[in-house]
Amino acid sequence: MTAHRPQARRAAPLRCLVTAVLAALLAVTACSGADQDTADAAPRDAQGPADPEHNAADVAFVQAMVARHREAVALAEAAAPRAESAAVRALAERIAASQGPDVATMTGWLDDWGEDAPATDDDGGGDGALSDRAFLTGMIDRHRDAVDLAGAELAEGVHRPARELARAVVTTRTAEIGEMTALLAGD
Incomplete structure (x- = not known):
């Protein structure tokens, strides 16, 4: 069992890296499905957020x-x-x-x-x-x-x-x- 411990220690950083990559991919995938009109929307007023209904x-x-x-x-x-x-x-x-x-x-x-x-x-x-x-x-x-x-x-x-x-x-x-x-x- 002691033979497997060094390998487990080396695998932990790799698991963290894989988890981080998967999380980033999920975030990108979720954002890419956003409503197209949101991409078309103009920037909000500089004085604060605009009413989402009209500006x-x-x-x-x-x-x-x-x-x-x-x-x-x-x-x-x-x-x-x-x-x-x-x-x-x-x-x-x-x-x-x-x-x-x-x-x-x-x-x-x-x-x-x-x-x-x-x-x-x-x-x-x-x-x-x-x-x-x-x-x-x-x-x-x-x-x-x-x-x-x-x-x-x-x-x-x-x-x-x-x-x-x-x-x-x-x-x-x-x-x-x-x-x-x-x-x-x-x-």
């Missing part, structure tokens, strides 16, 4: 998008019945139909967060003649602003639904910019 970037994004969406809906609703082109009319109707419900969703988020929604602009955007070209150029500018705002949300926001909206904004608005640019080129 200042989310509020700024949503407030700005509510204002932009309202403007876009008003412009689209004014342009649709006056459109010279069937393609412009269809685009205007699609924009009004898609962005209107988003306003309700985003104002709901703001209400839940105890934040104010931007004041409604009552002019409706419908005064005066609105040519297809004026509608398209105005909407391209609004869409580019929306894409920029969405990029800021994706870089800094933490509210998962707002981030999902931002991703959708980038995708849809970029496609619509291409569509509107093509319509302008066809003038």
